[in-house]
Amino acid sequence: MTASHIAAIDQGTTSSRCILFDADGRIVAVEQQEHSQVFPQPGWVEHDAAEIWTRVRSVVRGALERAGLTAADVRAVGITNQRETTVLWDRHTGVPVHHAIVWQDTRTEALCRELGRNVGQDRFRRETGLPLASYFAGPKIRWLLDHVEGLRERAEAGDVLFGTMDSWLIWNLTGGVDGGRHVTDVTNASRTLLMNLHTLQWDERIAESLGVPLAMLPEIRSSAEVYGEAVGDLAGVPVAAALGDQQAALFGQTCFAAGEAKSTYGTGTFLLLNTGEKIVHSYHGLLTTVGFRIGDRPPVYALEGSIAVTGSLVQWLRDQLGIISTAAEIETLAGTVEDNGGAYVVPAFSGLFAPYWRSDARGVITGLTRYVTKGHLARAVLEATAWQTREVVDAMEKDSGVTLTALKVDGGMTSNNLLMQNIADVLDVPVERPYVAETTALGAAYAAGLAVGFWDGLETLRANWHRAAEWTPRMAADTREREHRNWLKAVERTMGWIDQDEQPET
Amino acid sequence: MPGAIQSLSRAAAILRLLAGGERRLGLSEVATGLGLAKGTAHGILRTLQQEGFVEQDPESGKYQLGAELLRLGQSYLDVHELRARALVWADDLARAAGETVYLGVLHQRGVLVVHHVFRPDDSRQVLEVGSMQPLHATALGKVLLAYDPVARGELGDGPWEAFTARTVTEPAALDAQCALVRERGWADAVEETWEGVASVAALIQDRRRNPVGAVCVSGAVETVCGPDGAVRPALVASVRTAARAISRDLGAHRF
Numbered sequence: 001m002t003a004s005h006i007a008a009i010d011q012g013t014t015s016s017r018c019i020l021f022d023a024d025g026r027i028v029a030v031e032q033q034e035h036s037q038v039f040p041q042p043g044w045v046e047h048d049a050a051e052i053w054t055r056v057r058s059v060v061r062g063a064l065e066r067a068g069l070t071a072a073d074v075r076a077v078g079i080t081n082q083r084e085t086t087v088l089w090d091r092h093t094g095v096p097v098h099h100a101i102v103w104q105d106t107r108t109e110a111l112c113r114e115l116g117r118n119v120g121q122d123r124f125r126r127e128t129g130l131p132l133a134s135y136f137a138g139p140k141i142r143w144l145l146d147h148v149e150g151l152r153e154r155a156e157a158g159d160v161l162f163g164t165m166d167s168w169l170i171w172n173l174t175g176g177v178d179g180g181r182h183v184t185d186v187t188n189a190s191r192t193l194l195m196n197l198h199t200l201q202w203d204e205r206i207a208e209s210l211g212v213p214l215a216m217l218p219e220i221r222s223s224a225e226v227y228g229e230a231v232g233d234l235a236g237v238p239v240a241a242a243l244g245d246q247q248a249a250l251f252g253q254t255c256f257a258a259g260e261a262k263s264t265y266g267t268g269t270f271l272l273l274n275t276g277e278k279i280v281h282s283y284h285g286l287l288t289t290v291g292f293r294i295g296d297r298p299p300v301y302a303l304e305g306s307i308a309v310t311g312s313l314v315q316w317l318r319d320q321l322g323i324i325s326t327a328a329e330i331e332t333l334a335g336t337v338e339d340n341g342g343a344y345v346v347p348a349f350s351g352l353f354a355p356y357w358r359s360d361a362r363g364v365i366t367g368l369t370r371y372v373t374k375g376h377l378a379r380a381v382l383e384a385t386a387w388q389t390r391e392v393v394d395a396m397e398k399d400s401g402v403t404l405t406a407l408k409v410d411g412g413m414t415s416n417n418l419l420m421q422n423i424a425d426v427l428d429v430p431v432e433r434p435y436v437a438e439t440t441a442l443g444a445a446y447a448a449g450l451a452v453g454f455w456d457g458l459e460t461l462r463a464n465w466h467r468a469a470e471w472t473p474r475m476a477a478d479t480r481e482r483e484h485r486n487w488l489k490a491v492e493r494t495m496g497w498i499d500q501d502e503q504p505e506t
Numbered sequence: 507m508p509g510a511i512q513s514l515s516r517a518a519a520i521l522r523l524l525a526g527g528e529r530r531l532g533l534s535e536v537a538t539g540l541g542l543a544k545g546t547a548h549g550i551l552r553t554l555q556q557e558g559f560v561e562q563d564p565e566s567g568k569y570q571l572g573a574e575l576l577r578l579g580q581s582y583l584d585v586h587e588l589r590a591r592a593l594v595w596a597d598d599l600a601r602a603a604g605e606t607v608y609l610g611v612l613h614q615r616g617v618l619v620v621h622h623v624f625r626p627d628d629s630r631q632v633l634e635v636g637s638m639q640p641l642h643a644t645a646l647g648k649v650l651l652a653y654d655p656v657a658r659g660e661l662g663d664g665p666w667e668a669f670t671a672r673t674v675t676e677p678a679a680l681d682a683q684c685a686l687v688r689e690r691g692w693a694d695a696v697e698e699t700w701e702g703v704a705s706v707a708a709l710i711q712d713r714r715r716n717p718v719g720a721v722c723v724s725g726a727v728e729t730v731c732g733p734d735g736a737v738r739p740a741l742v743a744s745v746r747t748a749a750r751a752i753s754r755d756l757g758a759h760r761f
Contacts (some may be wrong), residue, residue, distance in 0.1 A: 026601060328586040415590040417635050435597045435626060466626040468597055469633055 003075035006449045007063070007234065008441040009056055011081040011165045012245065013102065016055045018063035019441040020074070023454070025464040027438060028069075031062035038099055043106040046099035049087040052165070053172050061233050071234045076226075077173070078241030078448030080248035080440050081165035083191045086140035088151070088216070089168070091161050094176045098148050100165075101140040108139035115139065115210065127196045127203050129279070129288025137164055138193035138210045145211065158215040164188045166242040167218045173239050174228035181228040184218040185242035186299060190290040195220065197279050197288060200299060222293040223247070224447040241447035243292060245440050246270045250302060251292050252443030253408045253434060254465045256458045261396070261404055262439070263389060265413035267315070269307040271389065273396045273404075274300060284355040284395035294450060303400060305354045305392035309347040310385040311413050316347070317381055323374050331418045333378035341376030342367040344490035345384045352494060355395040361494040367486070385413070386422040387487040393427060406430045410439040417471075425475035426483070433469045516542065517550050521559065521571070530568035583718045583756070585611055585620040588710070591755045596623045596721065599748040603741055605725035606631075607748075609710075610639060610646035611718065615660045617646045625725065642666045642680055643673045645695040645707035649720035651680070652687035653709050673698045692746055693720075694737045697727055704730035706737045708749035713757030721749050 005028060010017045017032040033055040038046040064070060084103035089096045101107070112132045116123050121131040130136055141162050145152045154160045163171065166188045171180035189195040189202075194212060196203040202217050221227060226238040243251060246264065250272045253262040258276030263269060274291055277298050281288055291302035309316075314327050324330050344367050351359040365377070393404055406429050413419060414433050424431040436442055449455045475483075519540050524531060531539070537547040551569055554560040558574030592609055600607040600623040609621035617639040624631045641647035641661050650657040665675040674680045687693040696704040707722035723730070723745050732738045 027598075326584065326587055328590045329584050331586040332584050412590075415593045416586070417589070417633075435601050435623075466601070466624075467628055467631075468600065468623050468626070470624070470631070471633060 003073050005067070005069060005074050006445040006454060007060065007074050007077040007237070008445040008448070009060065009077060009079045009169060010245070010248075010438075010441045010444065011052065011056060011079065011169060013082045013085075013104075016052060016059055017441065018056070018059040019438060019445070020063050020067050020069065021442065021445045025436065025442055025445070025461075027436065029063045029067035030438075031059040031066060033059050033062075037102075045102040045105045047085065047102055049089070049096040049100045049165075049168055052100075053168070056169060056172075057232065064233065071230075071237050074234060074237045075454045076238045076240040076448040076452040077230060077234055078224075078243075078444035078446075079166050079169050079239070080243050080245050080444035081169070081188070083164065083188060083244035083246065084135050084137050084140075085165055086137045086144070086162070087165070087168050088141065088144050088148075088155075088160050088162050090154075091159055091182075092177060094172070094180075097151060097154075097160060098144055100168075101144065103135050105140070106134045108134040108143050111139050111143060124193055124203075124206050124209075126281070127198075127206060128193050129190065129197050129281070130193055131287075132193065136191055136193040137162075138206070138212060141192075141212050141216075142210050152213075155216045156213045160216055161218070162212075162216045163218055164191070164244075166244075170227050170239055170242065173230045173232070173234065175231050178231075181239075182218045183221045183227050185221055185223045186290040186293045187223055187244040187247040188242060189218075189220045191244060197290065197301070200290070200293070222295050222297075222299075223251075224292070224294045224451040226451055238448075238452055240449075240451035241444055243444055243447055246272055246304065247289070247291055247302070248443030248447075249410060249440045250274065250443065251446055252436075252439035252441070253410065254446075254458070254462045255291075255408065256300075256462065259402045259405070260408070261393075262408040262410065264439075265310060265385070265409060265411035265419075267311045269310040269385070269389065269411075271305045271307070271392050271396070273303045273400060273402065275303055275400050275402070276300060280400045282395070282399045284399055285357045286354055286392070286395055286399060292447065294447070303396050305395060307385070307388045307392060308353050309349050310388065311411075313345070313347045313381055313384060314413075316349075317378070323377070328415070330378050330381065331416050333375050334382055334418055335375075337373065337375035337379060339376075340367075340379045340383055341372045342369060343372045343376045343380045344486060345377065345380040346487075346490050346494050347384055348491075348494040352491070354392055356491070356495075358495050360496055360498040362497040364490060364494050366490045366493050379418075382416070382419045382422055383426075383483075383487075385419060386426045387484070389423055390426045390484070404429055406432055408432050408434065410434065420469075420471045421474070424471040424473045426480060428473045428475075428477075428480065430473070431471045432467050435466050435468045513550060516540065516546070517554060520547070520550055520554065521575075524560065524569060524571050530563055530566065530570045532566075532568050536569065583712055585618070585719075588719055588752075588756070589621040592621055592710075592721065592752045595748045595751045595755070596621055599721070599723060599744055600624070601626050602744050603723045603725075605723045605730065605741075607721065607723055608634070608639075608646060608705075609719055609721050610644075610650070610707075611720075612641075612650050612654055612657045612660070613638070616641055617644060617650065617720075620719070640667070640669070640699065642675070643669050643695060643699045645693045645705040645722045645724075646720045648680075648683060648687055648693035648695060649707045649709050649722075650717065652684035652693065653717040658684070669699050670697055670701055672696065692742055694742075696731060696735070696737070702727055704737065706730065706741055706745050708746045709753075710749050710756070711753045718756070721745065721752060 015034040020028040087100035261273040287304040293299040348361040352361040607623040610617035704727040705724035
């Protein structure tokens with residue numbers, strides 16, 4: 001077989017894409033389609049999984065056409081997906097029993113509090129590495145079983161299947177009702193609140209506590225192995241990888257060794273640190289998750305810290321305040337001044353997340369004097385992203401004992417030079433941007449290519465990683481310390497803004 | 507005012523009239539308002555409409571100011587926007603060429619580097635964003651000189667500094683090179699800035715085909731040039747493809 005390409009399907013929150021890569025990891029073709037967002041009521045977000053499957057088939061066909069390739073040219077297909085989004089479908093008809101509940105959906109918040117009983121959020125943390133929170137798939141399954149008429153009986157009888165988007169796509173790609181494989185990978189399973197991090201199997205006790213029948217759960221497999229052969233446009237192509245999106249970015253950035261970390265800067269920011277074969281439990285509000293597992297090799301774990309508001313703070317400056325007209329302009333505005341002029345912005349729009357976890361906090365702009373201009377505010381906005389990164393990195397270092405030596409970055413905000421320099425300055429480590437902004441899709445392609453022997457090992461993939469830019473720290477140590485102190489003071493001022501009795505019903 | 511062109515004066519009067527009121531105006535209202543024959547007013551309005559300065563409501567047939575006027579007022583392109591749009595193309599160019607990529611814009615009689623992609627060999631390299639390069643001695647600069655009259659105006663009459671024996675320092679020679687750049691659609695500078703370094707650049711245009719910047723590949727003369735001493739055609743093609751792709755992302759039409 002002379003197939004010389006790997007296909008990656010990137011099933012994201014707003015769109016699905018198919019990207020074809022060549023042996024050097026270069027992009028040959030991209031096809032993308034958006035799908036509808038359904039908002040049945042405030043806080044609820046749903047997707048039509050059947051629509052997503054239609055879109056995925058269409059982008060696969062489109063990418064092949066664009067590249068002038070056929071299934072015979074594709075050696076394997078890998079999947080990366082929005083994590084935690086939950087779909088249940090009828091195993092006999094292949095029809096979803098309800099819209100998929102998207103990770104952002106908050107309908108299970110009350111249920112999660114109830115499930116915490118007297119222990120609280122951390123009831124299953126030791127086994128799963130996760131707090132009981134509405135993002136994760138387990139409580140979403142429970143909600144569907146409780147609210148869709150007759151579903152629990154069908155699930156217990158084994159007629160209804162659960163999957164995150166990876167499972168849904170693999171099942172459909174490999175034949176659906178006609179022999180489709182019902183599997184998931186360890187990274188996606190590690191976001192369900194149902195998988196035991198130590199055994200990498202479903203935890204029967206937790207499944208029982210959550211009221212989720214084991215019969216509906218997919219088989220947990222590694223992130224890189226052949227799950228089955230595709231039918232349809234990719235007929236005969238091995239479906240050979242699945243990774244949650246952030247884990248795929250970690251893999252695409254070739255953070256294969258313990259101590260390597262990547263940060264993806266978008267609307268929000270996700271930082272993952274490879275902790276090797278060690279499960280590191282966090283005492284600073286980070287998540288413990290599976291980073292990846294290649295075939296039957298030992299699993300590699302990761303610590304994950306997310307920052308809710310980064311790119312969206314720039315959007316806020318653009319859309320709500322109107323100080324800039326495009327996101328890129330913030331750098332121009334920030335460039336009109338030398339420093340922040342004493343101003344700090346802490347975007348605790350819906351509370352403080354890692355490492356504070358204070359829902360009573362709200363955003364502040366502080367240190368204002370008559371001297372402060374919009375240029376200073378623009379700088380403070382960029383610095384907020386840098387300091388929030390620093391706080392997550394500090395928490396990771398405390399939990400893992402690992403000291404970061406460099407940070408690999410990707411995502412849209414990496415085009416902001418001032419921000420990247422600022423991150424290098426406050427972390428006091430070099431910040432490195434690789435070629436190929438598509439690290440997420442690349443990660444899925446890498447895993448699939450490894451599984452079928454298209455690439456012979458991690459070192460080959462490492463050799464594909466090239467530095468496109470590097471920002472080295474330039475800030476004087478005393479300036480960094482002073483600015484850090486000021487940032488911490490600003491953070492302090494966000495706390496306790498919401499009184500207990502006016503806590504929104506969350 | 508001697509030499510005033512009547513139709514331009516009338517066009518200006520029409521634009522002022524449309525800018526004066528809030529409501530849209532019909533053809534006869536415009537004609538009576540300015541004391542013009544209907545046919546004359548219609549001819550001018552149609553030309554303005556073709557240029558995008560005036561729009562006609564498809565239902566009522568009435569005229570109003572066009573979006574193009576707004577865009578004229580804010581025509582400059584933010585360099586950070588340029589970088590954001592160029593990012594993927596510049597990465598791809600550097601990987602395909604195996605060389606360093608720069609994006610430059612005109613700034614204070616020189617070329618300001620607004621984006622820099624490292625040569626993909628993981629050797630130690632320093633980010634040069636924010637640094638300046640000379641207009642007359644670089645491929646980026648020559649593209650700007652060839653297509654942007656402002657750049658050529660700012661450079662003045664020379665003679666300019668010779669950085670190497672091959673630097674072009676006389677206006678006549680430089681202007682001849684610029685003519686060649688316009689003819690071929692790309693510029694090169696072989697050992698004109700630094701000994702041993704050659705670069706090749708092409709123009710980036712915005713949606714109105716204004717010259718907004720240039721993109722170049724730069725590297726050792728041994729790898730950038732062929733045995734005949736000329737820039738390798740494959741590199742020229744890659745640079746021009748990247749420049750077109752960035753221009754398209756900025757809204758320029760296919761060309």
